Amino acid sequence: MSSTKDIDALIDMMAKLPGLGPRSARRAVLHLIRKRALLLTPLADMMQTVAATARECLNCGNIGTADICDICQSNKRQNGELCVVEDVADLWAMERSGVFKGRYHVLGGTLNALDSVGPEDLRIPRIRDRVEAEDVKEVILALNATVDGQTTAHYIADMLEGQVQLSSLAQGVPIGGELDYLDDGTITAAMRARKSVS
């Protein structure tokens, strides 16, 4: 493909990243090689640093550089609210919105009988310990609106029944969303949860 094994190997590695393909990997690698002192070396250095320091928070499953992440270490974030998400990417999305001031619990996936993913394979049993240890009053189940996500939410709700207040994100039409582009499930959910305008 290109003239050397190492450059080809680098393109192959980049092409396997989510969101990239062979064509964008080739463009990215060419761009990095052209500005190798300015871009490629610093990027490689930062990857080494992150590879050496990144780890999962032992308490919540967030990714950070300490055994206990910044959010779990901050007393300000212990406000009695615990938001359960499937993935670190969901936690980051919530943090970008800035709407949630409590702590998180990252499951690391969803229950799935076909793939034999049970509660012990995720961080589900730990939620009960945290509810007690961190004086949680409300658990917000912010799982994806997929079959597996909702199965998992029901399982956790059953587990915590009577011990804590449970809630989930509202479903409906996204801000700026056009009905014509929404799937039937979203429209159905939005219709069922309709509010009176007066």
Add this chain to the structure above:
Amino acid sequence: MSSTKDIDALIDMMAKLPGLGPRSARRAVLHLIRKRALLLTPLADMMQTVAATARECLNCGNIGTADICDICQSNKRQNGELCVVEDVADLWAMERSGVFKGRYHVLGGTLNALDSVGPEDLRIPRIRDRVEAEDVKEVILALNATVDGQTTAHYIADMLEGQVQLSSLAQGVPIGGELDYLDDGTITAAMRARKSVS
């Protein structure tokens, strides 16, 4: 955004690569961190290797790991044909097709009066030296079908007039191309270059 400065910095660096944006950079970095021993460390190592070894071929402008690239070093590729391309990505695309068996000359851009890009800013003067030194019989101008690409092709054609055979890639409907999706210029070119079917 995420919980640490280094991870945020890595996401920012990745997000600036062509073809990636903030969202795909976040997904890629999370993926790399999850498999840091398997993916992130080897990727960083390969980037360091490429940053230390990659360079432009002094003869043709191709990117490789030696002062003279594999293609320029191979006597088999000196067949009297020289293919002039704008960019290393174009050279790679030609090599993937496997159709061309000669050598390349990478200009590193196109002439552009507005941005004051003149022949000396590209590798244009060198073409004449190579025609003589490498016994070139035919120069194939494989520049992009843009205004700047065609201006540059005309300039090189004028420069080499009478010294060597000149050709350019055929223009027309791409294989599998549907007329409805093609721009007017391509249809016009394909119509003007139409061939009799008998």
